[in-house]
Amino acid sequence: MSNTDVGHSIETIFSAGEILSRLQVLAQEIAAKRPENLLVVPILKGSFVFAADLLRALHAAGIAPEVDFLTLSSYRKSRSSSGQVSILRDLDLDVQQRHVILIDDVLDSGRTLAFAKDLISARGAAKIETCVLLDKRAARAVSIEPDYCAFTCPDVFVVGYGMDVGHRYRELPFVGRLVD
Ligand code: IMP
Ligand code: MG
Numbered sequence: 522m523s524n525t526d527v528g529h530s531i532e533t534i535f536s537a538g539e540i541l542s543r544l545q546v547l548a549q550e551i552a553a554k555r556p557e558n559l560l561v562v563p564i565l566k567g568s569f570v571f572a573a574d575l576l577r578a579l580h581a582a583g584i585a586p587e588v589d590f591l592t593l594s595s596y597r598k599s600r601s602s603s604g605q606v607s608i609l610r611d612l613d614l615d616v617q618q619r620h621v622i623l624i625d626d627v628l629d630s631g632r633t634l635a636f637a638k639d640l641i642s643a644r645g646a647a648k649i650e651t652c653v654l655l656d657k658r659a660a661r662a663v664s665i666e667p668d669y670c671a672f673t674c675p676d677v678f679v680v681g682y683g684m685d686v687g688h689r690y691r692e693l694p695f696v697g698r699l700v701d
Pocket of ligand 2: 564625626
């Protein structure tokens with residue numbers, strides 16, 4: 522358990538070492554399918570650390586994708602989903618006829634990834650897959666399963682490894698549970 526200077530305690534759920542070794546396996550899984558014309562799309566902001574490590578693991582596994590970013594918002598400042606997903610910043614690249622892998626930090630209600638899948642599909646992608654760091658299965662509001670998932674996660678609010686509460690704790694190298 523680590524204490525922070527703004528009065529939160531954070532209990533580690535997945536350590537930095539655990540995450541990195543799991544990502545090697547995930548990258549091998551993706552590489553084994555020999556993806557062609559691959560475009561990797563991290564959904565910002567929460568997935569930036571996960572995506573950075575996964576992309577380097579993919580490189581080590583011999584995969585050379587193009588990368589573009591999509592910034593979506595559903596959480597805003599609160600800890601629970603507003604239910605409304607909106608595009609804050611769109612992709613630069615055309616996805617037509619491409620194999621797209623969407624990367625997200627947490628699959629929670631499922632609304633964010635379902636929205637992103639629909640968006641990319643409507644733009645004519647040839648194949649769309651999803652890859653998440655954490656799957657909070659118990660929190661699902663819409664029907665969606667990840668194609669690749671690093672860890673199944675209990676239905677608790679987590680921070681670190683890119684994930685925040687009020688823009689804090691993204692820098693932590695591990696995933697932790699916020700204990701008030
Ligand atoms: P969904 O649309 O409910 O599936 O929510 C997915 C998004 O909510 C993720 O991309 C995260 O950014 C955010 N989110 C969900 N759970 C957590 C959490 O425990 N900590 C931080 N962000 C979360
Ligand atoms: Mg997110």
